[in-house]
Amino acid sequence: MTTWLKGRSELGVSVVLVVLGVLVLTDALSIPTDFAQRGPVGPKAVPVLVGSLLLIVAVLLARDVLRGGKGEAEGGEDIDLTAPADMRTVLLLCGAFLANAALIGLVGFPISGAILFWGAAFALGSRNLVRDPLIAAGMSVVTFLIFNNLLGVPLPGGPLMEVF
Incomplete structure (x- = not known):
């Protein structure tokens, strides 16, 4: 079995796409129809479309892999594929993201977002x-103002909310 799977790692991507597609469709179909209806297209339309497209791509990818297709190796990057991953960078990025998630409710998006951007x-x-x-x-601050004031997506402002 492992020899058959060797060289077909893209099938793992297909499995992940199927799981994501089923998850998106399940969540989309559980949205109440009277929830936030503001036009001819209901709240289920985009999630159902995305979930369906995920399933279609998963099936097409699996079919291609089973017929012998392979993804091409990245040729445009000048990297050493044998070098180990830079775990320090990954951990620092994870730390910046987790700090943002932990602080956004306490200090608001402008401050926690600045920590996230600076940390990245x-x-x-x-x-x-x-x-x-x-x-x-x-x-x-610009991201906060665009989302909060222009797009109408409320973000926690924290202590700076009174300023804006």
Whole structure:
């Protein structure tokens, strides 16, 4: 069995796509029809479309792999595929994301988002101690204003909510 699966790792991607598609469709079909209806297209339309497309892509990918198709190796990147993963960067990015998730309810999105943006820049190698926090704060405030004021998606403002 393992020799048959060797060289067919894309089947694992197909399985993940099927699981995601079923999950999305299950959640979509459990949405009440009277929930937030604001036009001819109900709230189920996009999730049902996305779930269906996930299943279609999974079937097409599995069919291609079973017929001998293989994904092409990435040729445009100048990387050493034998080098180990940079776990320090991955852990720093995870830490920035988890800090954002833990702090967003306490200090609001503008502050927690700035920590997230600065942490991501730091994890990816930027070490400018003046520029990076300023850009992170600016990006966070602009993102907050766009979502909260223009798009109508309320984000927790925290102590800065009174300012905006």
